[in-house]
Amino acid sequence: MRKNIFQRTWFKLALIGTVLSALVLWQTAYWSRLITLDQIGERSQHTLSLIVQALQGDLSKYRYLPQMLGENERFKGLLRGTPTETEIENASVELSRLSTISGALDTYLMDSTGKTVAASTRTFIGKNFSYRPYFKAAMDGRLGRYFALGTTSGERGYYFAYPVRDNKKILGVFVVKIQVGRHEKSWQDQDGEVIVVDKAGVIFLSSEPKWQFQTLSPLSKEVKTKFRESKQYQNKPLNPLSISSAEAEFSGGNIITITTEKDRGQRLKEQFLIEEEYMADAELRILLLASTKDVGARVRASVATAAIFLISLIFAATAMNERRKRLADRIALQEESNTQLERRVLERTNDLTNVNIELKNEVSERKRAEEEVRRTQVTLVQTAKLAALGQMSAGLSHELNQPLAAIRSYADNAREFLDRKRHDTAKQNLKGISELTERMARIIRNLRTYAREEVIEIRSTSLKSAMDESLLLMDQRIRGEGIAIINTISVDDIAVMGGDVRLQQVFVNLISNALDALEDAPVKEIHISAGFEDEDVIIKIRDTGAGIAEDQIINVFDPFYSSKEVGQGMGLGLSITHALIDQFGGSIAVHNDPRGGANFTLRLKQANFAKKALG
Structure with missing residues (x-):
């Protein structure tokens, strides 16, 4: 009877455990997928913002060029009367030169009927483009904007058109056509696909070439008729992409499924998380389609982890139950023994x-x-607390504020210099913008590398590369606090056993600690050097601060130990550094240098590289 009661109780508990386990696994899969999609959405929003800024910046460079050309009396003279062939040729040569300098695809002048009078591309001369909407807008006295395929060149371009006025009379229109397709190559390096569509939903810029001149949805007959009349997309079929909506259950955006035709009639379905921004002036929509193919792997990994935990918990519960049963049996045996003991002492x-x-x-x-x-x-x-608190974030805002401010200043100055026809000075400003954007790209690339998750694997790592990228990450603070870095590591092929990201974390922690020590120091220097000793590489990082109190040196690598004031640090940086060096199979020590300041000495295993003398 008692055994049957126990079996029924155990069956109920097993049933409840199974239901709870299934619920836990389902919730783990649900929230893991939701969190992963939110993370993808946040990254996509930031990337899309940078893409929109780059495209807006490219368009804004040419916005005022047709207006500036229209103020030139030499070109106005071509529209006041009947120009000679020599005047037309000279004007076309000048427009060709201006197109080369500005980077415009084509520059041409039309009279009030839409006939091209002079052009940087000679084949345009004599042709009539009055059917183009940008011509009509300019003749109405407004700035004309338009995207289309060239009827003569067949090239995609964005058009700016502005009226040429003689007092209040509009004599004609100046048009500048720019090549915007060059952005597509840079978009192919993004984590996803980038498309630009007009207000009708036609894709005219795309990082996926097969999607160009397709539509997000079927076009109406009225829209197709309008395109034929304006010859905006020539004879392109403008077929719709096969798009279906999957879900919209998270903060980032919507998930769509796109079906494409592959070789031999095969159909491939891909899911994308879509983020969108609207450029009101250009009437363009920029969409970033981030692939969700990695979401499933992350969900499976989370579910597997939860399943392992639940299985371990079940095994532990089973073991405890068996132990309880054995203990109960022993107690029963003891009671029986005590009863028999009264009779058989x-x-x-x-x-x-x-x-x-x-x-x-x-x-x-x-x-x-x-x-x-x-x-x-x-x-x-x-251990869990240290791991959670030890993760580093890859913030970009502070590192990018200064270059962005400088880029704005350069752009404003360049516009002024162009208005004043100081083209060489304007080119120098544009060169400065290019250099600053390269610097921003390098910072973002290093931050992404530093912030990514790294597998726990000890491998050959370049010492100089890890140190250089760590110094670049800390560059803003180093320059802001006026710190001098004396780095004598100049040999590229010093390789140690470690990991790229974790070795960077070690150096960032030690350099950050040195920067803190130099806050009130009269001489602010950090000395970095490396050398060989037996089979090891010795790295030394020394600051010129006040050093460490002798009675505190023994505690500097303890978790949560800090000499800073409350709120200025958790005391985990050096503890994490010590743990990482242990993982590498190395060691770290600290002492006060006789010249002043603290001197941290790292000993790491040398990889299979030939020893070379340090420069």
């Missing part, structure tokens, strides 16, 4: 003594096991 004295000894040993073993479990739990909690 003399005969069973030895047996009772042995049983008592076994029980004492069992109790002692249980106490030791419970104490070991307690210590293990404390250690696990501490």
Whole structure:
């Protein structure tokens, strides 16, 4: 009877456990997918913002060029009367020169009927483009904007058109056509696909060439008729992409499925997370389609982790239950032995003594096991806390504010210099913008590398590369605080056993610690050097601060130990550094340098590279 009750109880518990396990796994999959999609959405929004800024910047460079050309009396003269062939040729040569300097694709002048009078591309001369919407807008006295395929060249371009006025009379229109397709190559390096569509939904810029001149949805007959009349897309079929909506259940945006035709009639379905921004002036929509193919792998990994945890928990519960049963059996045996002892004291004295000894040993073993479990739990909690607090974030805002401000200043100055026809000075400003954008790209590339997750694997790592990227990450603070870096590591092929990201974290922690020590120092210098000793590489990082109190040196690598004021640090940086160096199979030590300041010495295993003398 008692056995049947136990079996029914155990069956109920097993059923409840199975239901709870299924619920936990389902919730793990649900929230893991939601969090992963949100992370993809945040990255996509930031990337899309940079793409929009680059495209807006490219268009804004040419916005005022047709207006500036229209103020030139030489070109106005071509529209006041009947120009000679020599005047037309000279004007076309000048327009060709201006197109080359500005980077415009074509520059041409039309009279009030839409006939091309002079052009940087000679084949345009004499042709009539009055059917183009940009011509009509300019003749109405407005700035004309338009994207289309060239009827003569067949090239994609964005058009700016502005009226040429003689007092209040509009004599004609100046048009500048720019090549915007060059952005597509840079978009192919993004984590996803980038498309630019007009207000009708036609894709005319795309990082995926097969999507060009397709539509997001079927076009109406009225829209197709309008395109034919304006010859905007020539004879392109403008077929719609096969798009279906998957879901919209998170903060980032919508998920869509795009079906494309592959070789031999195969159909490929891909899911994308779509982020969108609207350029009101240009009436363009810029869409970033981030692939969701990695979401499933992350969800499976999370579910697998949760399943392993649940299985471990079940095994632990089963073991505890078996232990309880054995203990209950021993207690029952002891009770039976005590009952028999009343009747057979003399005969069973030895047996009772042995049983008592076994029980004492069992109790002692249980106490030791419970104490070991307690210590293990404390250690696990501490380890989890250190791991959570030790992760670094890859913020971009502070590092990019200064270059962005400089780019704005350069752009404003360039516009002024162009208005004043100081083209050489304007080119210098544009060169400055190019250099600043390269610097921003390098900072973002290093931050992404530093912030990515790295597999726990010890491998050959370039010492100089890790140090240079760490100094670049800290460059803003180093320059802001006026710190001098004396880095004598100049040999590229010094390789140590470690990991790229984790070795960078070690150097960032030590350099950050040195910067803190130099806050009130009269001489602000950080000395970095490296050398060989036996089979090891020795790296030294020394600051010129006040050093470390002798009674505190022994504690500097302890978790949560800090000499800073409350709120200025958690005391984890050096502890994490010590743990990472241990993982590399190396060691780290610190002492106060006789010349002043603290000197951290790292000893790392040398990879299989030939020793070379340091320069």
